[in-house]
C-alpha cells in the first residue's frame with residue numbers, strides 16, 4: 450500500500466535521524482513504531498507523507514507510484530490523515546468547523562473562503578458520529594477534554610477519507626483508560642475502512658495490545674519488525690537501552706530483525 454525504499458532522513462549538521470530503511474506497509478494494517486526518544490520514530494513517520502523529504506531513497510504509494518512530482522505529492526497528502534500529540538485544533542472553533550478542515554484538500558482555495566456545502570457538513574458530522582462525538586459538534590473545542598480533543602482530531606483526519614493514517618504519539622498526553630479508548634476507536638475505524646495506520650507510541654503495553662505489527666527503532670535503525678508476541682522483554686530492554694553496542698548485539702542475534710547495522 451505504501452513503501453519506503455531505502456529512505457534515509459538527514460537533518461542539518463549531519464544528524465542522521467533515519468538510516469536507509471526499506472519497509473512495506475500493507476493495506477489496513479495497524480503498525481506501531483516504538484523506540485526511545487530520539488530513535489527516529491517521528492522522522493520515519495513524517496517521511497511517509499514527505500513532510501521530511503528523504504535524503505536518499507523514495508516513497509511509493511499504491512496507485513500513485515514513486516512520489517516524485519508536486520502533483521503526486523498533493524494527491525498522496527490528500528489521501529493521508531495525520532493525528533498529532535497536541536491535536537492541533539483551532540481552539541475558538543467548534544468541533545464541526547475543525548473537522549470540516551479535513552475537507553479542505555478536496556476544494557480549491559477560493560472555494561474554501563465560502564461556507565462549505567451541506568454535503569460536506571454531512572461528511573464531517575458522520576466522522577464526529579464515528580468517534581462518538583456527534584453531540585459535541587457545535588461545542589467550541591476549548592471546552593472539550595483531552596480525550597475528546599484527540600477524537601475530534603481523528604474525525605478531522607477521517608473527513609479526508611484517507612487511505613493512510615499517520616499518528617505521532619496520539620495518546621501521549623492522555624490517561625491510560627482514555628488512551629485505550631482512543632486507540633481502540635482508531636484501530637477499529639481504520640480496520641473497517643481498510644486504512645493503513647502507522648502510529649508512534651511510547652507505551653509498550655499499548656503497542657502490544659493494539660499493533661498488528663511493531664516496528665522498533667534505535668538510533669535511526671529498524672531493530673525489530675514483527676508481530677507483538679515476538680517482541681520479548683529482553684529485546685525491549687535492549688531497544689530502550691541507549692548504548693549503541695547493545696543494539697548491534699541484538700540486531701546480530703535476532704532472526705526477526707533486519708540486519709541493518711554493519
Ligand SMILES: Nc1ncnc2c1ncn2[C@@H]1O[C@H](COP(=O)(O)OP(=O)(O)OP(=O)(O)O)[C@@H](O)[C@H]1O
Nearest residue numbers: 460461464466484485486487488489490491492493
Ligand atoms: N528538525 C530537526 N533538526 C535537527 N535534528 C533533528 C530535527 N528533528 C529531529 N532531529 C534529530 O533526529 C533524531 C531523531 O528524532 P525524531 O524526532 O525522529 O525521534 P523520535 O523517535 O520521534 O523521538 P521522540 O520519542 O522524542 O519524539 C534525534 O537525534 C533528533 O535530535
Ligand SMILES: [Mg+2]
Nearest residue numbers: 490491492617
Ligand atoms: Mg517523535
